Amino acid sequence: MAAGGLNMLRNILTQLPPSERKVAEFILKNPEKLLHSTAGEISQMAHSSSAAVIRLCKSIGVKGYQELKVRVAGDLVKDHEKGYRDIESGESLEGIVQKTTSNSIQSLTDTADIINYAELEAAVDALAKARTIHCFGIGASHLIAMDAQQKFLRIHKGATAFTDAHLVASLIANAEEGDVVLGISFSGETKEVINILSLAQKRGIKTISLTKYGSSSVSDLADIPLFTSASNEAPLRSAATASRFAQLFVIDILFLGIATTEFEQTVQYIDNSREAIQFLKNSK
Template sequence: MLREMVNKLPASEKKIAEFIIESPQEAISYTAQELGERSQTSGAAVIRLCKSLGLNGLQELKLRVAGDLQKTYEVGYRDISPNEPLESILKKMTTNSIQALSETADIINFEELQKAADALFHARSIHFFGVGSSAIIAQDAQQKFLRINKHVTTFSDVHMAAMLAANATEEDVVFGISFSGKTTEVTKVLELANQTGAKTISLTSYGQSPVSNRASINLFSSASRESVFRSGATSSRLAQLHVIDILFMSVATMQYEESIERLDQTRAAIDFIQGNEEKNKGSKK
């Protein structure tokens, strides 16, 4: 969180964040006042930093830093090099994926996650929207929630998404997905949804952004960094898919018996379609 947010913070908070990143073991032993003095700021600035990070206070920040110091995975997302051996690519991409999932689990806010699950569970209709690689996440969310009989739509076409948002009601959920949090189309679709009174949820990388600021419920995935060959994009996509999976399982368990029945029905429907296709192939032969 600190590495992702450091360049977005006000000057005094940035100095504290940089001090913690450089000297984490030392930082967790200080009080707010001591940490402010060591970073040449103030105790009040330390408290403001915690608020900027969405944390309840210095104690939570110190616990998170201490937890990170205990982790054994390799820190830092690694990109590929020219003529990289396949074995090395496999190791790097696996490491990146594990780190993205671990970081996402660390930054999830359970209160916001519960609000999102409740909103999706009670929604009359759910409209997922993303652009580019985030559109793939939206499509994945659609097929998952359709399997448990939720009324779900997703359109990568912004005009279609705008029409849906404009006609949404307070019984509906509009779910905007943008890793950067700066996608103009997603921001505007959420603005439209807010005007109609629909519940709005965002899924972005960690930190405040135009997209998260337009949503009433904010979910964050790992703040993996982009790189030359966009291996960050593969890690961020996996992290976003992970959040969608968590939401799907949360809603499914809230209607457990019905979900089991619906999943069986959808599985049988697919088997039926595939069975007919096999029969048609056989008759043509």
Template sequence: MSFLTGGLVRLSEMLPILPPSEKKIATYILENPQEALSLTSHEIGKRSLTSGAAVNRLCKSLDLKGFQDLKLRIAGDLQKAAVQGFRDIELDESSFSIIEKMTSNSIQAINETAELISPDELSRAVTVLQNARTIHFFGVGASGIIAQDAQQKFMRIDKSATAFTDFHMAASLAAIAHKDDVVVGISFSGNTFEVAKILELANRKGAQTISLTKYGPSLVSEQADIRLYTSKTKEAAFRSGATSSRIAQLHMMDILFMCVASQQYEKTLTHIDETREAIGFLTESMKNRKKKFFYEKS
């Protein structure tokens, strides 16, 4: 089960930004995961030349309940088959090899994202989205595509939703946000200034705010009431990691959508059928119009 794994992912992704004492502990565990399972927090602290208190602080930095929670996740990690890691494409690489690498990268990004999901935060996000008057999605660049995808999904189940990629338009919306609105800020890096400011503006108006960023503290997540994460995905020289990060973001949005949809199952089925029929009607009408046009021309 994904919630019983992800200990090693959290350690490796947070490693660069941890305080010195916590970094020593994280490094020790990453280098000796099997051994760490049989040690107490005091013993881990002693072997990493820190302290048991520092181990507890590390677990808090990882958004975990304690050292036992971390050990359970590491035990789950060690049961998984070894993966090769994110791989970049090379000069004149074969199509077969590119297919294999990109598929592997996407699968790994999805799996690691699942391991980073906090059930409590996900539940909170689903509740506020379910009760929202309007859901506003905002992202810049590639994250803007994720916002637009989320908008069309939620609209299909009769949720009032908007998606903005323009900072000024989003700022205007945030300025008149209602306390029953939800503003979702999407930024893979977590440091997109515009997204952080939109969430800050929404907070001032009393709206609920949700962030979707890569794992770890960031400008964007600090402004959010509810923080959701994707795997960092190791960016490679050719930026194939950017592709994997997009897949991870879409996966997280699909999880949110499906969770909300399941809470109103019968209504969801009705709305999906209605929208499917509407699209089918328009498609058939366009086909008939084109046939008539070509017939009159011939």
């Protein structure tokens, strides 16, 4: 069942204009009322307008009011705990394990709920056809770029992952048709990633972004925007604990999506890689 409507609203709430925010806030407080109301009725209860309801649907990336209702209904049926729990002073190791596990699962579930499958399919198709994939991120996002690079290399797909923006710019300046730039920035506002995607756009190179949900400088620049949940992380988790898992989750989906396009060949590449690594382990 489709879900993620409430998560979409939470993620984008602060970016909405006042008229749409009124509607979003009302739905978040009264999700059950959405299921049995028309767009006009919801707008009246939220002290907004029917046009604002329609614009809100467009802002969060759903096809219309009916899809929003279906997704919110899915959220209510799921009946799983919402919210992220922070580590407290003097937290026991058992508590840390439980909270970290719960938060990570929550992040993956929230991200799965907001996936746009049309964009995901376009991304997999572009990556599968790419001659070289240039993965770029700064700080924690560079770790995600490196993970993507090593996965693509294992299936005989050319891939780079450098932190030096000047070097990446040189690669893009000489990129060929069919190359793809994968820009990773949780905030969507990392200056270096913005500049690299802008350069790729100028050069006519296809771009894919991976950011938190909602409009951002990075996602707006990309030909194919992909998102992870932008659920509010607690203070001690500002180093992107759960968001990192969500980003790795999307990279795994892209990798497996590529693998299924040429399954037998991919299996052979992975077997070759495994044998080569084993050879190194056995060498004296």
